[in-house]
Amino acid sequence: MGKTITEKIFDSHHRDNPAGETVVLDIDVVMCHEITTPIAINDLLERGMDRVFDASKIKAVIDHVTPSKDSKTATQSKIIRDWAKRHKIKDFFDIDANGVCHALFPEKGFIRPGYTVIMGDSHTCTHGAFGAFAAGVGTTDLEVGILKGVCSFRKPATIKITISGTLQTGVYAKDVILHIIKTLTVKGATDKIIEFVGPVVDAMSMESRMTLCNMAIEAGGTCGVCMPDRVTAEYLWPHIQSDYATIDQAVEEFRKWHSDANAAYAQTIDFDVSDLSPQVTYGYKPDEVKNISDMSDTIVDQVYIGSCTNGRIEDLREAAKILKGKTIDPNVRGIMSPATPLVYSQAMKEGIIETFMSAGFCVTNPTCGACLGMSNGVLAEGEVCASTTNRNFNGRMGKGGMVHLMSPLSAAAAAVTGRITDPRKLL
Amino acid sequence: MKMFGGSCIFLDRNDINTDEIIPAKYLTENSKLALKPYILEDLKLDGFDPQSDELRQARVIVTRQNFGCGSSREHAVWVFEVNDINVVIASSFARIFRQNMFNCGMLALELSEADIDTLMTERPATLDIDLQNSLITSKDTNAIQFTFTLNGFDRDLVASGGWLAYADKNY
Numbered sequence: 001m002g003k004t005i006t007e008k009i010f011d012s013h014h015r016d017n018p019a020g021e022t023v024v025l026d027i028d029v030v031m032c033h034e035i036t037t038p039i040a041i042n043d044l045l046e047r048g049m050d051r052v053f054d055a056s057k058i059k060a061v062i063d064h065v066t067p068s069k070d071s072k073t074a075t076q077s078k079i080i081r082d083w084a085k086r087h088k089i090k091d092f093f094d095i096d097a098n099g100v101c102h103a104l105f106p107e108k109g110f111i112r113p114g115y116t117v118i119m120g121d122s123h124t125c126t127h128g129a130f131g132a133f134a135a136g137v138g139t140t141d142l143e144v145g146i147l148k149g150v151c152s153f154r155k156p157a158t159i160k161i162t163i164s165g166t167l168q169t170g171v172y173a174k175d176v177i178l179h180i181i182k183t184l185t186v187k188g189a190t191d192k193i194i195e196f197v198g199p200v201v202d203a204m205s206m207e208s209r210m211t212l213c214n215m216a217i218e219a220g221g222t223c224g225v226c227m228p229d230r231v232t233a234e235y236l237w238p239h240i241q242s243d244y245a246t247i248d249q250a251v252e253e254f255r256k257w258h259s260d261a262n263a264a265y266a267q268t269i270d271f272d273v274s275d276l277s278p279q280v281t282y283g284y285k286p287d288e289v290k291n292i293s294d295m296s297d298t299i300v301d302q303v304y305i306g307s308c309t310n311g312r313i314e315d316l317r318e319a320a321k322i323l324k325g326k327t328i329d330p331n332v333r334g335i336m337s338p339a340t341p342l343v344y345s346q347a348m349k350e351g352i353i354e355t356f357m358s359a360g361f362c363v364t365n366p367t368c369g370a371c372l373g374m375s376n377g378v379l380a381e382g383e384v385c386a387s388t389t390n391r392n393f394n395g396r397m398g399k400g401g402m403v404h405l406m407s408p409l410s411a412a413a414a415a416v417t418g419r420i421t422d423p424r425k426l427l
Numbered sequence: 428m429k430m431f432g433g434s435c436i437f438l439d440r441n442d443i444n445t446d447e448i449i450p451a452k453y454l455t456e457n458s459k460l461a462l463k464p465y466i467l468e469d470l471k472l473d474g475f476d477p478q479s480d481e482l483r484q485a486r487v488i489v490t491r492q493n494f495g496c497g498s499s500r501e502h503a504v505w506v507f508e509v510n511d512i513n514v515v516i517a518s519s520f521a522r523i524f525r526q527n528m529f530n531c532g533m534l535a536l537e538l539s540e541a542d543i544d545t546l547m548t549e550r551p552a553t554l555d556i557d558l559q560n561s562l563i564t565s566k567d568t569n570a571i572q573f574t575f576t577l578n579g580f581d582r583d584l585v586a587s588g589g590w591l592a593y594a595d596k597n598y
Contacts, residue, residue, distance in 0.1 A: 015598070019579030024598070035454050036500065042457060049595070065455070072455040079457070122499040122523060138501035138527035144594040152526075152580065152590070186442055187493035191522050220496060222522055284471065285442060372451040372498075393446040393497060395469040 002260025004158045005225055006193045009133040009257070013116045021155045025133075028115040030145040032060040033101050035374075036120030038079035040143040052087045053149035059110055060084050061093040061101050064368045065375040073375075099340030099366035102126040102214065102308035106206070107340055109239025113228035113257040118142065118151050123308050123390060124223075125216040129209035130236070131228030131257045133193075136217060156222050157266035159189055160259075162198040165274035170424035172318065173208035174310060174388070174407035176200070177215045178279040180271065182289035190220035192266055195259060200273055201226055206235040207314040214309045215390050218286035228254035278422055281405040284394040292410055295420040301383040302333045303415040304397075305408050306364075307371045310388035311339030313346050315408040320352045322412035322426050323359040329418030334361035335377045341366060359415070373397045386414035429513045429532055429585075431556035433486025439547055440472050443490060444497035445524065447471060449506045451498075459505040466506045487514045487554050489546050495524025495535075504531050514556055516563065518543045529581040530590035536563065536575045545571065558585070 003011070016024040030053075037060065044050050052058055060080055068074035077094075084092035093104060102123050111117065113131035117124060120142040127134035141151050161180060184194075194216045201209065209231075213224030226232075233240070233250040244250040278292040305311070305319050316338060328334045336356050338344035344366060347353045356363055370377025371389040379385055379401030388411050392403040404420060413423035447470045449462060456462055467477045476482070488507070494517040495503060504527045507515070514534045528535040534556065538546075551565035558577075565571040587593040 018597070019583060022578065022580035038457055039459075039501075043591075047591075070455070072457070075457060076455060120499055120501075122497065124499075136499040136523055138499050138504070138523060138530060140501060140527065140530035140590050144590055147591075148594050148598045150594065150598050154522075154578070186496055187519065187521070190493065190519065217497075220493065220521060372446075374451050374454065391446075391497065393444045394471045395450055396446055399450070399469065 001264055002262040004193070004195065004259040004263040004265070005131060005227065005257050006133055006156060006158055006223070007263070009114055009116060010155070012114065015150050018152070022152055023155060024150050024152050025116050027118055027145050027149050027151050028057060029110055029117045030058050030142070030149070031101060031105060031117065031119035031124065032058065032080065032142065033064055033121060034062045034076045034080045035064045036139050036142060038076045040120070040139045040146060041079055041083045044143060044147065049147060052089070052146050055087050055089050057149065058089050058146065059091040059105055060089055061098050061104055062095065063098055063101050063104070066095055066098055066365070066367050069375055097341060099343070100308045100311055100368050102210070103312055103339035103343065106130065106210065107342055109236055112236070113232060113254045118145050122217045123214050125221060126210050126214040126308060128216070128223040128225035129206060129213040130232055131226060131254065133223055133225070135222050153222070154191060156191060156193050158193040158195050160195045160197060160265045160268045162268070162270045163196060163200040163273055164198045164270065165200065165272040167200060167273055167276070170409055170427055171276055171278055172407040172409060173204060173211040175276055175279040176273055177212050178281065178289045178405065179276055181215060181219045181287050183269070184219040184287070186218065186285050186287045187220045189216065192221055194219065194221045194224045196224060196226050202229065205314055206231055207312040210312070211309055215286070218390060227258045278407060278410050278424070280410065280420060281392045284392055286390070286392055286405060292406065292420060293422050295404070296422065298384065298404065298420040299418060300332060300386045300414050300420065302335065302377070302379060302385040303328070303411050304335050304370050304377055304385055304387040304389065305411050306337030306339060307368065307389040308339065309390040310408045311337055311343065313343045315388065316343065316347050316352050317350070319408040319412035320355045322409060322416060322423060323355050326359055326416050328360040328415040332415050332418050334359065334415045335364060335370060336361045337364045337370065338366055361415070370397060386411045386420060431514050431534055431558060432554055434484045434553050435487045435489055435551060436481055436485035437547055437550055438470070438472060438475070438488060438490040440490065441492040442496055443470065443494050445495055445500050445503040446497055448495065448503040449500065454500060454502055459509050462502055462506040463509045466510050485512055487516065488512055489543070490515065490517045491543055492517065492519045494520050496521035499523045501527045504528050504533065508533065516546070529584045532585050532589040534585065538573055538575060542573050
């Protein structure tokens with residue numbers, strides 16, 4: 001019997017098999033941000049265990065509330081900043097260089113096929129797009145990761161999702177993943193890996209693959225994963241060129257992290273996405289998903305384009321296609337947050353920032369702020385937001401607010417018309 | 428080891444998420460105790476009052492499927508811990524929440540949906556948790572008793588007082 005990519009990664013990182021189906025893995029990258037890490041840092045300090053297992057394997061960023069909005073968030077930032085300095089954590093990103101963790105860390109080249117990655121953030125599954133095992137964990141797991149470089153997991157089963165067909169113009173990776181979550185439901189992949197394969201995935205950019213994997217957790221998945229290939233190697237090339245003679249060689253070596261043809265799966269699902277139309281959520285759960293044309297009477301107060309799901313350059317380019325030469329509805333507040341400083345500067349060079357601002361958007365610095373109602377962009381009671389983020393829980397972007405998840409193209413269309421709109425009408 | 432069992436509160440809904448357990452706006456706190464007043468503040472459940480005496484007295488939560496889905500925030504476990512709720516009984520849990528419970532030396536116990544249906548119908552005032560014999564028993568009506576299974580590793584975590592103590596000893 002062959003093995004899945006995740007089984008191969010588990011085998012190569014095996015540290016211990018303490019009991020039953022649980023395994024303890026060695027971790028290649030421990031990622032930290034200023035919301036879930038400071039309590040771990042303080043706890044280690046109080047226990048006299050203020051150590052790190054390997055400063056070069058720890059990456060840290062201040063991204064959720066930046067610049068700090070009050071004394072409490074300033075304190076959180078100070079705790080992680082002082083800690084990074086104390087332990088000489090070279091890859092620490094503060095206000096001069098910070099961006100949304102799951103966009104920033106891949107961009108910096110911190111992920112490799114076959115890696116194990118943990119972070120105190122549920123959307124860590126994003127990094128599976130590189131053929132890695134990447135899982136969100138709580139603060140105690142993070143604490144142990146920082147101290148010992150290990151983490152425990154139950155042996156996960158894998159759901160293989162084959163995506164075939166041809167995506168229509170105006171239909172995007174976000175629409176595909178919303179449709180998949182609708183099918184799996186919010187608990188359909190609990191304790192499982194979602195493996196995304198097939199011609200549509202092969203043709204996707206790394207940005208789109210990250211969008212797919214980012215939302216694996218919304219179906220309960222431990223991690224989303226794509227097979228590392230030429231697209232992966234090209235994305236990583238600036239960071240790996242000293243390790244491989246050519247891109248071809250990197251592509252060849254990455255093949256060892258592919259699932260075997262005769263690997264065993266808990267479930268296999270095939271989607272032909274040729275007929276898929278733009279999707280949108282309508283309730284408080286990410287599996288409450290409809291065709292966007294069925295929601296076209298919904299008036300929106302705010303549009304948010306950004307986040308670890310859809311704040312990358314590809315996302316902004318797509319949205320700008322709709323916004324170019326237009327102004328947004330006067331009753332809509334448009335907010336755009338490029339996910340990283342690099343995305344921001346690229347968007348400036350390409351005139352995308354100009355397009356957003358001319359259309360009437362407020363452009364913020366890179367931050368997670370609005371997505372989880374922690375910083376700028378919070379909704380008032382009864383307000384409705386068309387958002388490119390990944391969660392529509394009750395109160396997520398502010399108490400009493402309603403969030404409709406959709407693609408950047410669909411969010412831009414909602415900004416222009418003031419209501420949820422099939423973006424294909426505006427192309 | 429923590430003491431387990433006591434007064435129950437019933438959250439009769441599937442998919443209760445971490446934002447409902449503790450909203451993100453309180454994640455700026457750097458102490459577990461500071462979370463105490465905000466427990467389940469945004470829970471969307473008919474008739475539920477986060478300020479009720481019933482919740483203040485609760486030591487055990489009984490709920491349904493996929494409890495704790497969403498964010499990785501361990502604050503969702505700590506807000507129970509600082510309110511002296513150390514047991515959640517559900518028909519299933521989201522992975523990160525379940526792991527966070529055991530990592531803190533607390534119990535996330537899974538029962539079948541039929542057993543949860545019985546608990547939701549009978550609504551016992553208190554439940555005893557016998558960890559050694561893997562039994563959940565109602566003090567009010569002896570008729571209600573359920574057996575749970577606990578992964579050996581999770582059992583070790585609870586006995587060790589959590590993952591940090593376990594990992595420090597073993598790795």
